Amino acid sequence: MPVAISLAVWLAFIALASGSAAAQSNVGDVYCGTGVETGIGIVFGAVAGLGLPATGFYVGRAGLSYMRAGGNPEKKNQAKEKLVMSCVGFVIIVLALISPELIDKVGSQMGFGFSDCVQPF
Numbered sequence: 001m002p003v004a005i006s007l008a009v010w011l012a013f014i015a016l017a018s019g020s021a022a023a024q025s026n027v028g029d030v031y032c033g034t035g036v037e038t039g040i041g042i043v044f045g046a047v048a049g050l051g052l053p054a055t056g057f058y059v060g061r062a063g064l065s066y067m068r069a070g071g072n073p074e075k076k077n078q079a080k081e082k083l084v085m086s087c088v089g090f091v092i093i094v095l096a097l098i099s100p101e102l103i104d105k106v107g108s109q110m111g112f113g114f115s116d117c118v119q120p121f
Helices: 002-017 035-068 073-110
Strands: none
Touching: 035 073
16 A cells, blocks of 8 residues: 555656646756756766776776686686676667667657757767
């Protein structure tokens, strides 16, 4: 029973909080010219500027560990695991960078889209 009450409270909150935003055709119009617009640019710039070189560093380090493992299967497995995790990190960063554009493209087909001021690139 407490789960149903909690769910009802969250649904009521979402309905009340998104009432003014639901009338907009472009999500994010209220953030144009505010600090949120600047913050979005800073966050996505930091992800691209710091995340991609860091990923390259870790992929290179894991590849070097794999090459230096020689015939030791334990070291090879550890290096493979590091390489896979580095590649997963790269995929997460790339998805974080391209997902707003993908969501905007899909949303525009459904009748809504992001405002120009909240699109990171």
